[in-house]
Each structure stands twice: as structure tokens, then as C-alpha cells.
Amino acid sequence: xxxxxxxxxxxxxxxxxxxxxxxxxxxxxxxxxxxxxxxxxxxxxxxxxxxxxxxxxxxxxxxxxxxxxxxxxxxxxxxxxxxxxxxxxxxxxxxxxxxxxxxxxxxxxx
Amino acid sequence: xxxxxxxxxxxxxxxxxxxxxxxxxxxxxxxxxxxxxxxxxxxxxxxxxxxxxxxxxxxxxxxxxxxxxxxxxxxxxxxxxxxxxxxxxxxxxxxxxxxxxxxxxxxxxxxx
Numbered sequence: 001x002x003x004x005x006x007x008x009x010x011x012x013x014x015x016x017x018x019x020x021x022x023x024x025x026x027x028x029x030x031x032x033x034x035x036x037x038x039x040x041x042x043x044x045x046x047x048x049x050x051x052x053x054x055x056x057x058x059x060x061x062x063x064x065x066x067x068x069x070x071x072x073x074x075x076x077x078x079x080x081x082x083x084x085x086x087x088x089x090x091x092x093x094x095x096x097x098x099x100x101x102x103x104x105x106x107x108x109x110x
Numbered sequence: 111x112x113x114x115x116x117x118x119x120x121x122x123x124x125x126x127x128x129x130x131x132x133x134x135x136x137x138x139x140x141x142x143x144x145x146x147x148x149x150x151x152x153x154x155x156x157x158x159x160x161x162x163x164x165x166x167x168x169x170x171x172x173x174x175x176x177x178x179x180x181x182x183x184x185x186x187x188x189x190x191x192x193x194x195x196x197x198x199x200x201x202x203x204x205x206x207x208x209x210x211x212x213x214x215x216x217x218x219x220x221x222x
Contacts, residue, residue, distance in 0.1 A: 034210045043201055044153060046210035088153065092208060096141065096158035096166040102151070 002027040004091050004101035012107045019076040021104050023089030026070070032092040033065055035074045037085045038103065044088055048074065079108045112136040116202050116214035123192055123221055131187045131217045133202030139212075141205050142185045144177065146170070146198040147216075153201070159185065192221045 003026040013019045021035075032051055036044035048063040050056045050072070056063045062075040072091075076083055086103040115134040123129050135142050144156040157167045157177055164177065176188045185204075189196055199218050203211035 032208050036210070043213040043216050044211075046212070049210045090153075090210075096143075096160070097155045097168070098211070099155065100145075100153040 002030075002091075002093070002099055004089055004099050006087075006089050006101035006104045008102060009105040010107050011104055012109060013079050014109050015079060015081060017079050017108075019079045019083065019106055019108070021074040021076075021087050021089075021106065023072045023074075023101055024070055025072070025089075025091045025099075027091065027093055027099075028067075028070065030067075030070075030091045030093050032098075033063070033072045034090040034092070034098070035061075035063060035072075036088040036090060036100075037083075038088055039085045044100075047087075076106075079106075081108045081110045084108045112212070114202055114204055114212050114214035116200075116217050118217060119215065120218045121220070123219070125194060125221055126191050129189050129192055129219065131189075131200050131202075131219070133185045133187070133214055134183050135185055135202065135204035136212055137183070139204035139206055141165075141207065142179070143203040143205075143211065144187045145201045145203060145213075147201065148198045156187070156200075189219075192219075194221050197221045 035048045038044045050063040050065045060077045064073045088103045089101040092098045117132045142159040147153045158165045174190045199216045202214040
């Protein structure tokens with residue numbers, strides 16, 4: 001059974017701090033890695049995707065991938081109260097199915 | 111910005127009844143999906159659809175479920191005989207390939 005594991009949180013950070021969210025996956029054949037943000041009662045919204053080892057930056061967000069360790073992370077710089085949400089790590093293999101983690105709840109304190 | 115549109119936003123149905131959930135994917139997307147999320151749980155894959163046929167389905171997607179693209183724009187999920195455990199948020203999604211999804215706003219299905 002292919003799994004994506006995340007710490008459920010909540011992760012609480014003060015406004016302006018860096019939030020660090022982590023994810024591990026079980027399938028070594030995974031090829032595409034995604035971070036989604038989900039506000040309560042809403043649908044997931046794509047924030048970042050990464051395919052290659054290393055870092056990928058987009059504005060305040062940085063995704064990091066280490067395939068050898070089967071580890072994906074998301075850094076949010078200058079965290080804002082509006083970043084408070086559940087962050088879903090998602091992993092795609094060769095097929096069409098994307099497997100989601102259970103999500104980490106982030107709370108940014110003003 | 112293009113959207114995936116889902117209707118209805120909330121559907122209440124009696125156990126054993128059939129329901130059809132509707133979706134209009136983004137027009138130039140080629141791949142269509144249904145996911146569900148039971149309250150407080152993970153987003154779970156149900157089925158993917160490409161080139162007018164199912165490309166992959168999960169164990170959840172049993173004979174009670176079916177999908178259809180009846181015309182060039184709509185993509186539907188039918189549950190033939192609903193059970194209490196089918197109560198969930200159902201999300202339609204679409205994309206152009208091995209990239210992230212655009213999700214619709216979801217249909218909350220309540221089976222009573």
C-alpha cells in the first residue's frame with residue numbers, strides 16, 4: 001500500500017516566522033510531488049509542484065525534495081495569518097492516481 | 111482564471127437512492143478525476159478518466175459507481191445505490207497531464 005505520511009499538527013508559528021512542513025512517502029517510484037493548501041470546508045488548492053531533487057522557490061514558498069530519503073518539505077517564509085490552513089502533501093507515480101497525505105494543520109498567530 | 115465547476119454544492123439523499131454528481135472540467139484539460147474526502151479524513155482517489163474511458167480506478171470505485179462524459183463539457187459521477195458510508199465531500203478535478211490538479215469546489219453528499 002503506497003502511503004504519504006504527514007504530521008497532523010497543529011503547527012503553530014508567529015506571524016513573520018518560517019513555517020516548515022514535512023512529508024514522507026513510501027513508493028520509491030514516485031515521480032511528481034505536490035503541495036496543496038486546503039482551507040476548512042473548501043477544496044484543495046495547488047501551491048507548488050516539484051519533480052527533481054533540490055529546492056524550488058515560488059514567492060514565499062519553497063518546496064524541497066530528497067528522493068533518496070523519500071522526503072518532501074514545504075517552507076513558508078514570512079508566514080501570515082491568511083496562511084493558516086491544512087497543507088496536503090501529494091505524490092504521483094507513473095499512473096494517473098495521486099495519493100494525498102492526511103495534511104498538517106498550520107496556525108499562524110498574529 | 112479557468113475553473114472546474116461542480117453541481118450541486120450539497121445533495122441530501124436517502125439510503126439506496128441513486129445520485130448523479132456533475133462537473134464541468136476546464137475546457138482544454140484532457141484528464142478528469144473524482145476524489146472524495148470523508149469529514150476529517152484524507153482526500154481519496156476514486157477514478158481517473160482520459161480519452162473517453164476510465165484510465166485508473168481505486169478499490170473504493172466498485173460496481174455502485176460509474177462515470178460518464180455525456181457531451182464535450184460535462185463529467186458525471188453516478189452512485190447507483192447510496193450507502194450511509196458514501197457521505198463525503200466529492201471533488202472533481204482536471205489537469206493536462208502529470209501536473210497538479212485544479213479542483214472544483216466540491217459536492218457535499220449526505221446520505222440519510
